[in-house]
Amino acid sequence: xxxxxxxxxxxxxxxxxxxxxxxxxxxxxxxxxxxxxxxxxxxxxxxxxxxxxxxxxxxxxxxxxxxxxxxxxxxxxxxxxxxxxxxxxxxxxxxxxxxxxxxxxxxxxxxxxxxxxxxxxxxxxxxxxxxxxxxxxxxxxxxxxxxxxxxxxxxxxxxxxxxxxxxxxxxxxxxxxxxxxxxxxxxxxxxxxxxxxxxxxxxxxxxxxxxx
Amino acid sequence: xxxxxxxxxxxxxxxxxxxxxxxxxxxxxxxxxxxxxxxxxxxxxxxxxxxxxxxxxxxxxxxxxxxxxxxxxxxxxxxxxxxxxxxxxxxxxxxxxxxxxxxxxxxxxxxxxxxxxxxxxxxxxxxxxxxxxxxxxxxxxxxxxxxxxxxxxxxxxxxxxxxxxxxxxxxxxxxxxxxxxxxxxxxxxxxxxxxxxxxxxxxxxxxxxxxxxxxxxx
Numbered sequence: 227x228x229x230x231x232x233x234x235x236x237x238x239x240x241x242x243x244x245x246x247x248x249x250x251x252x253x254x255x256x257x258x259x260x261x262x263x264x265x266x267x268x269x270x271x272x273x274x275x276x277x278x279x280x281x282x283x284x285x286x287x288x289x290x291x292x293x294x295x296x297x298x299x300x301x302x303x304x305x306x307x308x309x310x311x312x313x314x315x316x317x318x319x320x321x322x323x324x325x326x327x328x329x330x331x332x333x334x335x336x337x338x339x340x341x342x343x344x345x346x347x348x349x350x351x352x353x354x355x356x357x358x359x360x361x362x363x364x365x366x367x368x369x370x371x372x373x374x375x376x377x378x379x380x381x382x383x384x385x386x387x388x389x390x391x392x393x394x395x396x397x398x399x400x401x402x403x404x405x406x407x408x409x410x411x412x413x414x415x416x417x418x419x420x421x422x423x424x425x426x427x428x429x430x431x432x433x434x435x436x437x438x
Numbered sequence: 439x440x441x442x443x444x445x446x447x448x449x450x451x452x453x454x455x456x457x458x459x460x461x462x463x464x465x466x467x468x469x470x471x472x473x474x475x476x477x478x479x480x481x482x483x484x485x486x487x488x489x490x491x492x493x494x495x496x497x498x499x500x501x502x503x504x505x506x507x508x509x510x511x512x513x514x515x516x517x518x519x520x521x522x523x524x525x526x527x528x529x530x531x532x533x534x535x536x537x538x539x540x541x542x543x544x545x546x547x548x549x550x551x552x553x554x555x556x557x558x559x560x561x562x563x564x565x566x567x568x569x570x571x572x573x574x575x576x577x578x579x580x581x582x583x584x585x586x587x588x589x590x591x592x593x594x595x596x597x598x599x600x601x602x603x604x605x606x607x608x609x610x611x612x613x614x615x616x617x618x619x620x621x622x623x624x625x626x627x628x629x630x631x632x633x634x635x636x637x638x639x640x641x642x643x644x645x646x647x648x649x650x651x652x653x654x655x656x
Contacts, residue, residue: 283642286641286645287594287598287637287641289601289602289637290601295630296630300626303623377504381504381505384507385508385602387508398512399512408517409513412512416505419506427500428500
């Protein structure tokens with residue numbers, strides 16, 4: 227396995243970079259989208275609650291790979307050309323945003339309802355109260371599950387390998403087929419994934435314990 | 439456009455797709471049963487803290503949990519032949535899914551047991567039960583009730599994750615839809631609609647079940 231690192235360190239690093247880039251982009255966008263849909267679901271308006279519900283249910287119950295393939299196969303045909311990396315990142319963002327929406331919503335619900343009543347009684351509108359009173363408190367509870375979502379994101383970014391996204395998994399396949407050392411190549415890739423995911427999941431477990 | 443849908447959903451194509459659904463369900467059900475049993479055992483081992491053994495099991499669980507499933511699929515399908523075992527596609531997919539999901543379930547089981555009030559075990563011991571009797575008759579049944587919603591949502595991911603096994607050419611829904619639209623590009627959208635719907639129906643039923651169990655427990 228060591229010689230795989232020695233011979234292919236450039237390829238592996240490039241893959242690692244793509245995996246990280248895709249995961250971080252997807253995290254940022256899905257955090258925005260997820261929070262938005264969580265707010266819509268908690269809003270007093272029935273119509274927006276319905277939209278949020280449908281969005282979340284669709285993307286939670288369809289496999290990530292189907293969503294990614296949709297953007298990779300269907301979109302270029304009828305809408306706009308996109309490379310594997312873009313299609314993969316969009317798929318990952320939409321998929322993860324549904325899970326983040328559920329996480330954020332649970333966070334909002336864990337904030338004592340007196341907070342909202344107090345804010346409203348002090349003359350804030352529903353959205354002002356959400357923005358200034360509820361969300362800041364909710365996010366504290368949400369951080370450990372969000373960290374776990376990021377770990378999932380990094381793992382799920384391996385679907386980029388299906389669409390030629392040049393991520394770590396893709397490079398692993400390239401190395402495995404060119405060096406013919408399947409186990410060593412995949413082990414090297416596994417080590418690199420663990421370098422990212424293990425520290426985050428241990429840190430999140432520590433945070434969970436401290437918050438509990 | 440409508441004609442594309444009608445052509446795409448010819449009886450032959452539909453039969454082929456539903457065959458894929460059958461394979462998805464077969465792989466899911468076998469992996470669910472396998473990973474439930476193995477995951478529970480691993481979770482209990484991790485909880486009871488047998489000297490060294492539990493720590494080693496814990497490290498193995500954490501390593502596998504933090505790897506992508508696709509990598510584990512590759513290990514079982516392309517890696518095992520190097521060690522002299524050549525699994526068929528369906529057993530390889532089931533093996534990989536079971537290994538991966540067992541470690542996910544082990545974590546759920548462990549935290550579920552930990553969530554049971556420690557007074558329960560103390561009470562059981564004070565009443566003369568051994569540690570294992572207390573675990574089996576008092577703690578585990580309570581933990582199971584708490585864990586069920588999390589376990590069902592893990593099974594939803596399992597069903598969705600079977601689609602990843604297209605990479606080792608498991609002939610399930612996604613793979614078969616690709617074969618169908620590979621013959622005629624007009625079938626692309628109908629095929630995506632069909633498989634998205636099939637996955638959605640299966641997973642949505644499971645999520646409704648998870649939510650029902652969650653409500654009943656609360």
